[in-house]
Amino acid sequence: MSDFRDYLQALEKAGQLVHVTKEVSPKFESAAHVRKSSDTDGPAFLFENVAGHPGWRLAAGLYGTMARLPVAFGCPMEQVVERYGAAVRAPIPPQRAAEGRCQEVVLIGDQADCGVFPVCVHSELDAGRYVTAGVMIGRDPETGILAVGLQRMQLKGPRLFGVNMPTERRVGRAALKAEERNQRFGVAVVLGAGPYVDLASQAKIPHAQPKLDVAGALAGRPIELVRCKTVDAEVPADAEIVIEGEFVPKAREPEGPFGEVAGTYGLLGNRHVFEVTAVTMRSDAMYQTALTGMPTTDNHVQGWPAICESIKRVAQHACPEVVDVHAIGPYYLAIVSIRKRLAHEARNVILSVLGATAGAPQAKYCIVVDPDVNVRDINQVLWALYTRVQPETDALIFPTMVGAPLDPSAPVHRHTSKLGFDATMPLGESRERYDRVVVPGVDQVSW
Numbered sequence: 001m002s003d004f005r006d007y008l009q010a011l012e013k014a015g016q017l018v019h020v021t022k023e024v025s026p027k028f029e030s031a032a033h034v035r036k037s038s039d040t041d042g043p044a045f046l047f048e049n050v051a052g053h054p055g056w057r058l059a060a061g062l063y064g065t066m067a068r069l070p071v072a073f074g075c076p077m078e079q080v081v082e083r084y085g086a087a088v089r090a091p092i093p094p095q096r097a098a099e100g101r102c103q104e105v106v107l108i109g110d111q112a113d114c115g116v117f118p119v120c121v122h123s124e125l126d127a128g129r130y131v132t133a134g135v136m137i138g139r140d141p142e143t144g145i146l147a148v149g150l151q152r153m154q155l156k157g158p159r160l161f162g163v164n165m166p167t168e169r170r171v172g173r174a175a176l177k178a179e180e181r182n183q184r185f186g187v188a189v190v191l192g193a194g195p196y197v198d199l200a201s202q203a204k205i206p207h208a209q210p211k212l213d214v215a216g217a218l219a220g221r222p223i224e225l226v227r228c229k230t231v232d233a234e235v236p237a238d239a240e241i242v243i244e245g246e247f248v249p250k251a252r253e254p255e256g257p258f259g260e261v262a263g264t265y266g267l268l269g270n271r272h273v274f275e276v277t278a279v280t281m282r283s284d285a286m287y288q289t290a291l292t293g294m295p296t297t298d299n300h301v302q303g304w305p306a307i308c309e310s311i312k313r314v315a316q317h318a319c320p321e322v323v324d325v326h327a328i329g330p331y332y333l334a335i336v337s338i339r340k341r342l343a344h345e346a347r348n349v350i351l352s353v354l355g356a357t358a359g360a361p362q363a364k365y366c367i368v369v370d371p372d373v374n375v376r377d378i379n380q381v382l383w384a385l386y387t388r389v390q391p392e393t394d395a396l397i398f399p400t401m402v403g404a405p406l407d408p409s410a411p412v413h414r415h416t417s418k419l420g421f422d423a424t425m426p427l428g429e430s431r432e433r434y435d436r437v438v439v440p441g442v443d444q445v446s447w
């Protein structure tokens with residue numbers, strides 16, 4: 001079984017995977033394909049002839065457009081957030097397997113040369129080659145829980161990476177605990193784990209809740225795990241490539257710049273140092289990459305179900321009848337539709353969504369609309385802004401508070417002022433003046 005390969009097949013069946021047999025460079029050219037595809041609702045790619053990496057296949061753009069999500073989830077787009085929520089609420093723990101295809105090839109120590117992989121250079125000012133789709137798995141030294149997250153890794157030598165991993169990240173927090181004990185922190189970085197693990201890696205849930213259980217619930221069965229060869233971690237048995245290694249305690253070295261989720265560059269900084277101890281993989285392994293940068297591309301789509309699930313969860317704290325949610329760009333804009341029963345319920349939703357730190361710290365703007373507005377259709381949302389908002393009373397500006405870490409406009413790092421719009425109709429009044437103009441019979445005509 002391979003969740004990753006099944007997903008490639010499903011994309012192919014949906015007309016969303018193109019095999020590229022001409023030679024393509026992993027420096028900019030593969031990323032340029034994904035960029036163009038993301039901007040034009042195009043396909044994912046399997047590059048079969050990667051310059052400088054004979055024999056390697058490079059999978060790219062696997063989350064390049066929103067159209068990938070119904071394929072990954074096997075359900076219509078409208079149900080994706082609810083499916084994700086169901087997985088968060090009813091997780092399925094993993095199962096242990098004695099062996100797995102991800103360990104058909106085992107390369108220990110000096111043999112584990114990560115330079116052989118088609119590690120790409122994505123954006124113009126990136127510092128170099130970056131592993132961008134590796135899901136990190138490491139055991140928290142205090143709780144014993146397998147911490148799972150996705151952090152970019154700059155390839156600095158055959159067995160050396162620089163990693164951008166803030167300490168609010170669960171792998172970052174686990175690494176900090178190991179560091180306080182003056183211990184090296186062993187982590188496995190998994191490529192080609194498949195959509196359930198990739199998407200669950202983004203879950204906005206408490207650190208005490210294991211993400212691999214969410215992956216199991218997305219798959220509808222336990223994820224099979226095998227023990228790593230050189231670190232105390234377990235990884236999906238059917239993955240393509242596993243890079244095992246250790247974070248060096250107290251070591252920080254320059255990493256970046258790198259084209260980030262906000263569509264601007266994350267700047268050079270002193271960040272974690274990761275030393276590779278082993279590489280294990282399938283005998284016919286494929287390498288997976290993801291593009292970050294201008295919204296919308298891989299990074300945004302891969303995070304979207306988890307972000308929207310968390311927005312929905314926190315919005316429900318304020319209003320029990322949340323109908324639908326959407327998050328745009330680097331998730332700085334949250335759109336929530338509610339069935340409003342109290343005059344100013346939308347204001348509570350705005351407060352909840354903009355204020356949430358565990359759920360949706362990214363949101364800088366929140367627009368609340370009625371259920372007749374499709375939250376995923378920006379024209380409809382703007383129409384609600386044009387016709388259902390009086391700025392004096394319905395626009396709420398909040399003073400500086402904690403916000404997204406990568407917003408370049410932040411006056412103080414990680415802080416921003418915020419803005420909410422109540423774009424719902426008032427209760428009680430005659431609704432006729434808000435009625436939408438409809439042309440009958442649109443569904444029946446064609447040409």
Ligand SMILES: Cc1cc2nc3c(=O)[nH]c(=O)nc-3n(C[C@H](O)[C@H](O)[C@H](O)COP(=O)(O)O)c2cc1C
Pocket residue numbers: 132133148149150151152153164165166168169170171172201202203204205290291292298299300302303
């Ligand atoms: C393609 C991709 C690349 C990402 N790169 C990073 C990164 O380099 N650093 C980071 O902190 N988060 C990165 N993220 C976001 C985190 O993976 C995401 O917020 C995740 O939920 C973190 O989990 P945690 O907060 O539970 O540790 C990336 C996400 C995706 C989809």
